[in-house]
Amino acid sequence: MPDYNLSYFYVFAFFVAAAIFITLLLGLARLIAPRKVTVEKARTYESGEEPVGQAWSRYPTHFYVFALLFVVFDVEVIFLFPWAVLFRTLGWYGLVEMVIFIAILVVGLYYAWRKKALNWY
Amino acid sequence: MTFDFLEMVLFAILAIAIVGAGAAVVLVGRITSAALFMAFTFLCMAGMFLLLGAETIAAFQVLIYVGAITVLILYGVMFTPQGSRDYGLFFQKQTPWAIVFVAFLAVPVMVFASSFQDGRPLARGGDLVPLATSLFGDFAYPFEVASVLLLAALVGAIVLVKRDDEEIR
Amino acid sequence: MPIGPFGIDPGIWAPLRLLLAVALTLFLVLNGALLMIYLERKIQAIIQDRTGPHHVGPFGLLQTFADAIKLLSKEDVRAKATDKAFFLMAPMIVFSPMVASFVVLPFAPDFVGADLNIGLLYLTTLGSMAVLGIVIAGWASNNKYSLIGGLRSAGQLISYEVPQILSLVTVVLVVGSLSMVDITRSQAGPFVNFLVLPFAFVGYFIAALAETNRTPFDLPEAESELVAGYLTEYSGMRWGTFLALTEYGEVTVVCSIMTTLWFGGWQGPGVDALPALGIVWFTLKVYVFVLAFMWVRATLPRMRIDQLMDFCWKVLIPMALVNILATAVLLLAFPGNLWPIAIVNWALVAALVFALPALQKRRLRTFRERTRLSAA
Amino acid sequence: MTPAVPLGAFIAVSAALFFIGCAGVLTRRNAVVILMCVELMLNAANLALVAFSRRYGATDERGSVFVVFVFVVAAAEVAVGLAIVLSAYRTRPVVNVDEARAMKG
Numbered sequence: 065m066p067d068y069n070l071s072y073f074y075v076f077a078f079f080v081a082a083a084i085f086i087t088l089l090l091g092l093a094r095l096i097a098p099r100k101v102t103v104e105k106a107r108t109y110e111s112g113e114e115p116v117g118q119a120w121s122r123y124p125t126h127f128y129v130f131a132l133l134f135v136v137f138d139v140e141v142i143f144l145f146p147w148a149v150l151f152r153t154l155g156w157y158g159l160v161e162m163v164i165f166i167a168i169l170v171v172g173l174y175y176a177w178r179k180k181a182l183n184w185y
Numbered sequence: 186m187t188f189d190f191l192e193m194v195l196f197a198i199l200a201i202a203i204v205g206a207g208a209a210v211v212l213v214g215r216i217t218s219a220a221l222f223m224a225f226t227f228l229c230m231a232g233m234f235l236l237l238g239a240e241t242i243a244a245f246q247v248l249i250y251v252g253a254i255t256v257l258i259l260y261g262v263m264f265t266p267q268g269s270r271d272y273g274l275f276f277q278k279q280t281p282w283a284i285v286f287v288a289f290l291a292v293p294v295m296v297f298a299s300s301f302q303d304g305r306p307l308a309r310g311g312d313l314v315p316l317a318t319s320l321f322g323d324f325a326y327p328f329e330v331a332s333v334l335l336l337a338a339l340v341g342a343i344v345l346v347k348r349d350d351e352e353i354r
Numbered sequence: 355m356p357i358g359p360f361g362i363d364p365g366i367w368a369p370l371r372l373l374l375a376v377a378l379t380l381f382l383v384l385n386g387a388l389l390m391i392y393l394e395r396k397i398q399a400i401i402q403d404r405t406g407p408h409h410v411g412p413f414g415l416l417q418t419f420a421d422a423i424k425l426l427s428k429e430d431v432r433a434k435a436t437d438k439a440f441f442l443m444a445p446m447i448v449f450s451p452m453v454a455s456f457v458v459l460p461f462a463p464d465f466v467g468a469d470l471n472i473g474l475l476y477l478t479t480l481g482s483m484a485v486l487g488i489v490i491a492g493w494a495s496n497n498k499y500s501l502i503g504g505l506r507s508a509g510q511l512i513s514y515e516v517p518q519i520l521s522l523v524t525v526v527l528v529v530g531s532l533s534m535v536d537i538t539r540s541q542a543g544p545f546v547n548f549l550v551l552p553f554a555f556v557g558y559f560i561a562a563l564a565e566t567n568r569t570p571f572d573l574p575e576a577e578s579e580l581v582a583g584y585l586t587e588y589s590g591m592r593w594g595t596f597l598a599l600t601e602y603g604e605v606t607v608v609c610s611i612m613t614t615l616w617f618g619g620w621q622g623p624g625v626d627a628l629p630a631l632g633i634v635w636f637t638l639k640v641y642v643f644v645l646a647f648m649w650v651r652a653t654l655p656r657m658r659i660d661q662l663m664d665f666c667w668k669v670l671i672p673m674a675l676v677n678i679l680a681t682a683v684l685l686l687a688f689p690g691n692l693w694p695i696a697i698v699n700w701a702l703v704a705a706l707v708f709a710l711p712a713l714q715k716r717r718l719r720t721f722r723e724r725t726r727l728s729a730a
Numbered sequence: 731m732t733p734a735v736p737l738g739a740f741i742a743v744s745a746a747l748f749f750i751g752c753a754g755v756l757t758r759r760n761a762v763v764i765l766m767c768v769e770l771m772l773n774a775a776n777l778a779l780v781a782f783s784r785r786y787g788a789t790d791e792r793g794s795v796f797v798v799f800v801f802v803v804a805a806a807e808v809a810v811g812l813a814i815v816l817s818a819y820r821t822r823p824v825v826n827v828d829e830a831r832a833m834k835g
Binding site: 128132135136138139142143 | 798801802805808809812813816
């Protein structure tokens with residue numbers, strides 16, 4: 065087992081290695097593959113229809129509510145992990161704390177449910 | 186020590202990346218590019234936390250900032266019209282003055298900041314347990330308040346977003 | 355002078371080990387993808403009473419190699435309207451975290467890239483980064499199908515991340531550590547975590563299907579309605595990176611997590627005597643789950659997006675929260691005794707499998723009744 | 731063991747990022763970009779907190795605990811901030827920032 069200090073250098077190295085690998089792979093593909101750009105090929109594919117305008121426009125905000133809920137629950141997770149690890153040391157005290165914490169968030173989930181914010185359409 | 190050298194090199198790379206990407210967020214015109222540069226800054230910041238030995242904080246940083254907040258902001262970018270003209274807030278009319286003001290403050294603060302000396306360095310690795318001990322011991326009350334804050338944010342944002350939906354229908 | 359493993363100087367061994375780890379991981383990812391594509395096609399064929407690939411090589415074994423060469427030599431078309439920088443960057447953003455996930459996977463005793471203290475948290479973290487790449491891919495394509503695919507995908511991935519993480523937390527509660535090696539070691543006996551925490555496993559399995567965009571949750575791609583969603587504008591090897599390498603790599607990662615957390619990882623008969631046997635056990639267990647994924651794909655139809663979201667937020671997340679709290683309470687109430695937790699967990703599984711469809715059936719019946727009455 | 735990188739270097743990077751964010755908030759005119767710059771400033775504060783917590787002779791992880799709360803605040807801030815931006819954009823079709831005036835009383 066190497067020094068623990070080096071552990072995260074591994075992570076960094078893996079990231080860099082993956083990026084290099086993909087670059088090499090795509091570079092190889094670029095060398096092998098033919099490249100003949102035509103107007104038709106470079107057109108956005110929308111099932112043969114002529115694309116109308118840009119796709120970058122506004123979309124309904126239903127999507128946003130889910131992102132919002134996710135952020136809230138993601139923040140909950142950063143408390144859950146330390147709690148779960150230290151659970152046995154914290155005992156009942158920690159459990160009560162976490163029950164209150166989750167209960168307050170569940171109120172939020174219930175509110176979103178009642179407001180029909182959990183419906184996709 | 187080879188590891189010291191490695192650490193210094195990594196720090197230099199990360200520092201340059203953070204300052205460069207941070208500046209890019211401010212300077213780049215397109216919002217999506219700015220959002221991505223922001224995500225990159227956050228990622229490099231996680232690297233900084235790792236250099237400081239705070240692995241849990243680094244993981245939380247990526248989980249919250251890159252995984253959640255950047256996605257939220259990208260959503261925000263997608264739901265707002267692109268390329269419409271910009272208005273200024275009242276204090277944004279004097280861009281040059283703002284720059285001078287910030288630079289005037291920045292230089293002495295930077296000099297002051299770099300003068301800090303290390304105290305007793307902590308042992309590396311494993312900041313999860315001390316973190317959790319403080320969090321659920323001394324900071325139990327702020328911890329509960331945090332959930333109330335989240336609840337308030339959730340309810341407020343749903344009210345803001347959903348009200349508009351009903352108006353449109 | 356200190357001497358590292360195999361009598362090599364540590365100053366040389368450390369970089370060498372890193373190089374080996376990287377090479378092995380990339381090798382695994384590439385070959386895993388090739389093997390899994392072959393398996394996928396063959397198994398689907400068997401289930402659907404077809405032969406599957408059989409032209410190239412014996413039993414069509416070389417078919418995927420031929421496909422890989424084909425992908426490499428295909429023209430990489432980039433539509434004019436796309437945003438160049440983001441379009442080229444997106445495959446890298448999804449690929450790198452997937453490769454980095456392999457750092458903490460324990461294949462055998464002492465055969466792990468780096469045993470991080472926070473291994474499980476690290477894996478969740480990397481899982482959350484893939485969302486970014488998919489949103490960017492959809493956005494950069496400047497194609498309505500892609501954008502909607504990307505948005506849906508983001509909605510799905512972020513929603514299912516919550517029950518996924520909650521299931522992991524339940525295991526951490528029982529084990530008390532985030533290190534993948536510790537979690538494996540805690541399940542030394544025949545009583546693996548699955549027997550104690552089946553509901554957490556079922557929740558994780560469902561969420562993992564969604565996280566890897568596999569049927570019945572393959573809405574982001576949805577080739578029949580969104581012409582492959584965020585992948586519409588991708589072609590050639592760039593598409594191959596996205597779909598073949600990343601998707602199958604992620605399947606390997608989530609299956610390894612399931613193996614480690616619920617089925618004892620490398621543990622198995624004979625590992626104590628011969629540690630290298632751990633690799634065999636680990637691989638076998640992982641491939642059982644990979645096969646399960648493929649079976650599910652061949653069996654179930656695609657879900658509708660609103661059903662998908664409803665299931666996540668109204669069923670999976672509340673049940674996972676109940677599971678966490680119940681597990682915590684029972685752990686404290688009966689220290690050292692896992693039977694109550696197991697009973698509650700199996701009861702939850704039963705509720706998910708039996709009570710939920712019954713409830714849904716009743717709701718549908720009343721709904722039909724009401725529509726009939728209002729029509730009459 | 732003395733660390734290779736001194737504490738001052740971390741704090742200097744933190745200060746630099748903070749002022750970059752500050753300049754962004756003062757000069758940029760798009761509400762979403764302003765939110766991003768605020769996030770940068772919060773992150774700079776996080777770096778300073780963690781650096782002091784790990785290196786300035788603290789005996790526990792109090793600084794890091796504050797970082798966790800900063801995460802909470804940042805998430806809540808972005809969620810509500812973007813909701814405000816979205817609803818501002820929705821009520822007025824044209825728009826970019828300076829809804830500040832429209833929201834006044």
